[in-house]
Amino acid sequence: MKKLLFAMALGAILILALATTATADNGPHGGFNGSTEACASCHRAHSAISSDGFLLVASDVYSLCTSCHDGTGAYTNVVDGYYDTAIPGPDTHGKGSWAGGWGDAGYGLFGGGFVNARMLTDYGNASNEGGLANTTANAAADRNNSLTSWARMNAYDTSAASPLAVGRAATSNHDVSTAGRSGTVWGSGNINAGGTLANNWGAGTFTGATELECTSCHDPHGNAGKQWGSATGAPYPSYRILRFQPGGSNGFEVAGEVGAGAAFYWNTAQTWSAANGIAAGYVGQTVIPSVAGVQVPDTTVKWYSLNNNPALDRTVSSYSTRYVPAAVNSPYVANFAGAGDYGGRYYAYKRPAVTAFNITATSRVACFDGTTMTANAADCAGGTGGTAFNNQAPHDVMGYWCATCHDRYLAPGLASRSTDSGDPGYHYRHRAGASGATLAGAGTYTCVDCHNAHGTAATASSALASNASYAGGSVLLKADNRAICLRCHAGAVNFFNVTTSPTAPIIVPVAAPGP
């Protein structure tokens, strides 16, 4: 018994000792300090339940996350896809009359929900679900006011006239639930030795040891308010706690700590030295901040940034799940010595990276050498070694982000849209992100402009992507059928004016025939 008690006490001490300090992130996902108890909320050194190596107190990540994010312990209900908040004051349509808007009671989450989602997917049809009226003003707002209007698709609209979407069953989702662990990744998969795709669909399969789960995109330990776009000043708490990059992505947090002691972010290049705890082979590597980040619309604009240094990223990944002595002064190691706010960074790289999927360092990037698809990074234009992402504007970072799994999305052809990538999944594809001169800048389109990260309630009368296995074929789109196109191409006259459509004059849509 004494031994047991001793072991328990030792475990408790270890749990406490392994904590870091932070105040930048909200709720249980941050604010750790040297006397935190928060670790034990999710992990147990001796009495964990999960068998995934992370010593979770629940059977799996999804169960752990939804133990709170199901409406019983958090304001973001990811199961039903809405803000489960209640703000003191009158309530109409589930939304307070005080303001209304993103994050307000009852409004849909930007990423939708895994089981249900609250969305106005019948885009522009005022007669159905109280959607937006087809007016010039609405169309203009929805097209040009890129950040705020986009919310309409998910019933975030700040307009008092806009109704709250009701919940509907998700028609497709990212399979992170217990039952959805094995599946396929659209536009993923290795390229075989012959330089061709393994199959026409190219669906990568999860290995038995890996899973898509909440923590693939979110860091439960916080990201220290990390956000790009804020060159100066303190970072904002980022309640989304998105990872700086998802595990395995081609990027690394930009270097150069600013404001240590109160808050920090990175905005300058830094050359790694041995003191950073980097493996010897990477000493001297320079980590360069991205020229721009990914802007995710939110109550407060937040930026998430990536950089292109896959070699370093893979090095960092080698630290996954490893507890590094506090004495090592490295940005991803807990640092008890100072009083600084280091929350999140210690944990940011704990997840296995490249090896998380059945993708190797050389095969994960699809390049086009002018004739065939290839996995050889050296064949990629302008890239050898770690700069294999071909033909991509460096600031198309959300594309990179999602391409962690949907890796063949990065096959060439994006900029011109007239170059056959050679990839059956991505022959000629729509540009995304801030790529291209005419679309450069903040707030242009990325993957999440058209797709929900969690799940969507949109419906499709036919399969939107051939061979897609998703229920209803909705492939995480935010609008029914092809209505997502109207997001930008509101006027048929300019529908094919792909070069200028984001700034083209709007032609008011023709109203649908009435009943």
Next chain:
Amino acid sequence: MATPEINEPTPVETEAETPAAPPVPLTPEEKEEQDEKKRRLLLLLLLLLLVCLCCVCGLLGRYLIKKEPLPNIIIPTQVSVCTRPAYKFSINNVDGPVSVALSPDGNRIYAAETGGSRLVKVFDRDGNFVTSFAPPGTDKANREPKYMAIDKQGRIFLVDRTSQAIDIYDPNGNLIDAIIGQQMTLTKYIAQQSGGSVPGGLIITHYEGINKNLTYTSDLGLKTIHLTIPEENYPFSPLGLRFDADGNLIYTDTTTDAHSVRVIPAAALEGDLSAFAPVIATFGSEGPGNEQFQFPQTVVKDGRGNFYISDGNNARVSVWTPERAYKTFFGFGQTQGALNLPRGMWMARGDCLVVADAVGSTLRVYNVSGDEPQFAFDIGEFGLEEGKFNYPIDVYIDGTGRLYIADRDNNRIQVWSY
């Protein structure tokens, strides 16, 4: 030479044995009477044995024909439930049960689902499905049942997070009312719309709390209205529900930045609620401090009237006096009996507090009858097998010593007994 003294045993006086009198020979009549008595006794014993045999055979036969749990024949007990219960059986026809409650007579088990069709399913005492219900006119994507409590009249009070309301059903599952604000119910709203009184023959036919649309029929006909709830009814964001012994409804409120415990007096809940105007007692605020809560879940009271609040995200049980003054907390930390994520609770006889520790996948039992709460033992552990838990979220103990546990991620209601 002295002769050693020999202690001779003291003679024990014994009754003089008298020779037994020779048995008096029985007369043939007496002998026959005695034999007859023996025969009757034997016959009676045989009869009793036969009855017992028949009972056993009957039960065995029933079990073989229909393999369901045998009826509980435990009579109401006064045994303190600080003793360990034993697993009995499970009700498996539920999808992600989030709460469980019993009718006042103990013959109906109500389980609210958070998965599947999100119904409230009703079972008999043996676990046989009886019926199910949900807010009329809603689909599963627009209802989100959470905690549940049943009053002495058998009315079922059920929190719906989607509606941000406490729906009220009769024992048959008919929606009869809902508390939609601190001072507002559906019937009160209808009464205000109908000249001050509830029209006769009122039946709610459609209630979508998410968009505050209500349709009902009455002697005045069919009517659809949109609820515009006056400001004085907020904040109102109920989550946990329990009735205390006096019939007061205690609910937890998770209004943003204003988490608290609120008590609706029993008097305000008597009869119909068309004049609902309770004086609600409130205590606590949001935060990690002693007098604060972070997503408080359920509230129960001990025999002395102290309040026990499962303070979910603070991973503890908070204790407040009958006068609603903060007293202490327990269950937080790393020691034995520490809580991970406390959810539903029940105060059993002898002031034994049973706490469903959801991510701990166990029920933690504390003896709170003394000055200091004492951890007693755990009930069950994580697992998928019979008698093990995977996210137990709510518990109910009836008067016969049965425990009903909503074993959410195992999709079942477990029944244990003392």
